[in-house]
Amino acid sequence: MTNPNNATITTVHTAEFTAGDALKIPTLRILRDDGSIYDGATEPELDKDTAIKMYDTMVFIRVLDERMLAAQRQGRISFYMQCLGEEATTVGSAAALDDKDMIMAQYREQGALRYRGFTLEQFMNQLFSNEKDLGKGRQMPVHYGSKDIHYMTISSPLGTQIPQASGYAYAQKMRGLKNTTICYFGEGAASEGDFHAGLNMAAVHKAPVIFFCRNNGYAISTPANEQFVGDGIACRGVGYGMKAIRVDGADILAVYQATKMARDYALEHNEPILIEAMAYRLGAHSSSDDPSGYRSKEEEEKWRQNDPISRYRLWLIEKGWLNEADDKTTIDALRGEILDALKVAEKVAKPGIEHLISDVYKEPIPALQQQLEELKAHIRKYPEAYPITAGRLD
Amino acid sequence: MAKMNMLQAINNALDLAMAKDDSVVCFGEDVGHFGGVFRATSKLQEKYGKARCFNTPLTEQGIAGFANGMAAQGMKPVAEIQFADYIFPAFDQIVNETAKFRYRSGDEFNVGGLVFRSPYGGGIAGGHYHSQSPEAYFAHTPGLKVVIPRDPYQAKGLLLASIASQDPVIFFEPKKLYRASIGEVPEEYYEIELGKAEVVQQGTDITVLAWGAQMETVQKAVEMAAKDGISCEVIDLRSILPWDADTVAQSVLKTGRLVINHEAPLTGGFAGEIAATIQKMCFLHLESPIERVCGLDTPYPLSLEKEYVADHLKTYEAIKRAINF
Numbered sequence A: 001m002t003n004p005n006n007a008t009i010t011t012v013h014t015a016e017f018t019a020g021d022a023l024k025i026p027t028l029r030i031l032r033d034d035g036s037i038y039d040g041a042t043e044p045e046l047d048k049d050t051a052i053k054m055y056d057t058m059v060f061i062r063v064l065d066e067r068m069l070a071a072q073r074q075g076r077i078s079f080y081m082q083c084l085g086e087e088a089t090t091v092g093s094a095a096a097l098d099d100k101d102m103i104m105a106q107y108r109e110q111g112a113l114r115y116r117g118f119t120l121e122q123f124m125n126q127l128f129s130n131e132k133d134l135g136k137g138r139q140m141p142v143h144y145g146s147k148d149i150h151y152m153t154i155s156s157p158l159g160t161q162i163p164q165a166s167g168y169a170y171a172q173k174m175r176g177l178k179n180t181t182i183c184y185f186g187e188g189a190a191s192e193g194d195f196h197a198g199l200n201m202a203a204v205h206k207a208p209v210i211f212f213c214r215n216n217g218y219a220i221s222t223p224a225n226e227q228f229v230g231d232g233i234a235c236r237g238v239g240y241g242m243k244a245i246r247v248d249g250a251d252i253l254a255v256y257q258a259t260k261m262a263r264d265y266a267l268e269h270n271e272p273i274l275i276e277a278m279a280y281r282l283g284a285h286s287s288s289d290d291p292s293g294y295r296s297k298e299e300e301e302k303w304r305q306n307d308p309i310s311r312y313r314l315w316l317i318e319k320g321w322l323n324e325a326d327d328k329t330t331i332d333a334l335r336g337e338i339l340d341a342l343k344v345a346e347k348v349a350k351p352g353i354e355h356l357i358s359d360v361y362k363e364p365i366p367a368l369q370q371q372l373e374e375l376k377a378h379i380r381k382y383p384e385a386y387p388i389t390a391g392r393l394d
Numbered sequence B: 001m002a003k004m005n006m007l008q009a010i011n012n013a014l015d016l017a018m019a020k021d022d023s024v025v026c027f028g029e030d031v032g033h034f035g036g037v038f039r040a041t042s043k044l045q046e047k048y049g050k051a052r053c054f055n056t057p058l059t060e061q062g063i064a065g066f067a068n069g070m071a072a073q074g075m076k077p078v079a080e081i082q083f084a085d086y087i088f089p090a091f092d093q094i095v096n097e098t099a100k101f102r103y104r105s106g107d108e109f110n111v112g113g114l115v116f117r118s119p120y121g122g123g124i125a126g127g128h129y130h131s132q133s134p135e136a137y138f139a140h141t142p143g144l145k146v147v148i149p150r151d152p153y154q155a156k157g158l159l160l161a162s163i164a165s166q167d168p169v170i171f172f173e174p175k176k177l178y179r180a181s182i183g184e185v186p187e188e189y190y191e192i193e194l195g196k197a198e199v200v201q202q203g204t205d206i207t208v209l210a211w212g213a214q215m216e217t218v219q220k221a222v223e224m225a226a227k228d229g230i231s232c233e234v235i236d237l238r239s240i241l242p243w244d245a246d247t248v249a250q251s252v253l254k255t256g257r258l259v260i261n262h263e264a265p266l267t268g269g270f271a272g273e274i275a276a277t278i279q280k281m282c283f284l285h286l287e288s289p290i291e292r293v294c295g296l297d298t299p300y301p302l303s304l305e306k307e308y309v310a311d312h313l314k315t316y317e318a319i320k321r322a323i324n325f
């Protein structure tokens, strides 16, 4: 018997519900906390250079986060968001991709960004919204983006990148590109309408997109159990008709392995895939948030034991690819480098006033040109009130 | 009377409304135990339980649609949209549904009693996704009331009136003033009538009109003008829809001049609507063109915020232009 909506039909003659949590998706773990491999697990094929680049990236963003959070507290930047405890999710997945695969991120994916080659200077210029920022100083700190490295500039409304990723991947397929799009989002953002629309579009139109959910337990103060009921996000992929896998987000080898397989599958079959990485947001939501209002120190402490970097470090040492003494010097050197870059970026001028009206349209429309001229005349009259731009007018 | 900041006044209003009427419920992202990212719903869950004050999943579309459903059933949902910039996923539910429930059903169904609260506006280094003033989009939709308070006293009275209203209300709160604006607020229940402007200062030479956070800005401009011997009449519109054209027109008939200030971009902003109406009502009494001091026609910037905003100096210049026309 065929069904016009394509679902395979099995008939029963007794009424029986299928439970909401009937589909229990297991979690892939390859690496143990002590750096050894689980019995029955296979290490992904990783060459030494890639493995070390992954490690360096994780360490880099951990030190960057620590340093920039401190800079925010000193009032040097207005805002910051760290990815403490989630480094393996984005670094492990980015490492499994081709450099030209598109990345559409949420805001806590500095790991993928760095892995792609975003330089320390570029991080700093964005964070200080100075005139060298690729985004021309228009967005709040951490809204990075770079066409060169195929990293779509981050937009703050949550979930909007999800249907866009479906469309982007569909267009990659139409153009015969052998590239995929990875789309990152949190378990909170997976509640937005755009999530459901985006997955369904991708599934129906066979877009080779990898949906990557960082399930870190909280959306600001809202715990996952007030966000959704049932077996997490992975089963929703299955609900939309795509393959899905759940991984331990603190296990970089598992994340790498799952993403590698997902990429191969997506490109071979032109199908979307959903990955759910189980992690924990160890830090505050952002520099404006204080998690002590909604979760306990004990809970955080428990998760601190689950550090993705130390687990991976042990594996690398075991393999003879890393030695502990070198590692310490790298971290110290990194702290110095970041501080130096910070001091340079904070002295770079803000974008010129012409950028107030540029990029709204390809060319400023007449109304904007007129508004800018009026504004300049006004600033000339009151230069002391607009110190950033006064004295820099043409 | 008690000293309260705007957040405390809002919290106090919600508390009184929930105590008075079982059908009032508060929900939204992080609204429950945590009390909202700005703490406007602080302690309400503790006091009224999880059924009446709760976190929702992260979906503005869901929040608005859920609120529509509850209100249609007769409850009074006060739903928080965490930032006005994120109200747009809910736009369809608000503009096509909330606004038209009563009309399309011939009053068989309605969502009176529904309030969407949302922090709006700039001045917090938030860039374009934490600074927008979207009142004009909603004022363009028949069936919605749009209200913006300027201080704690108004915030409480207008919010209580909004909750009591038989029509759905969008209540935009100037987040820049949440903690900065502190004032005397009566502890008991009171309402401020929706749709009535307030003449904040009497004057004879020119009328200066604004609402919400921009009231502080125009006050500064008016003080500068006073030093030049210009007497300004200052009006706070308070309700963007319905708006009090009579109070504004009466003032302009007296002064002959009008400056309208708002934070949102100029083109399509609500100042255009006011200017057209007042021009019609006061044409023969106008002594100068109506001036609009607004945001530029660009997204709200981050690093050039000072330059972008409709500040006191730009308002002061507009006042002088009108006077010297």
Ligand SMILES: Cc1ncc(C[n+]2csc(CCOP(=O)(O)OP(=O)(O)O)c2C)c(N)n1
Binding pocket: A108, A156, A157, A158, A185, A186, A187, A188, A189, A190, A214, A216, A218, A219, A220, A281, A285, B029, B058, B060, B082, B083, B086, B089
């Ligand atoms: C449409 C929209 N609504 C609300 C917000 C405010 N907001 C920013 S982050 C956030 C929580 C996101 O949680 P999640 O997606 O789980 O990611 P996480 O922060 O945990 O990494 C909220 C509610 C937003 N940015 N966009």
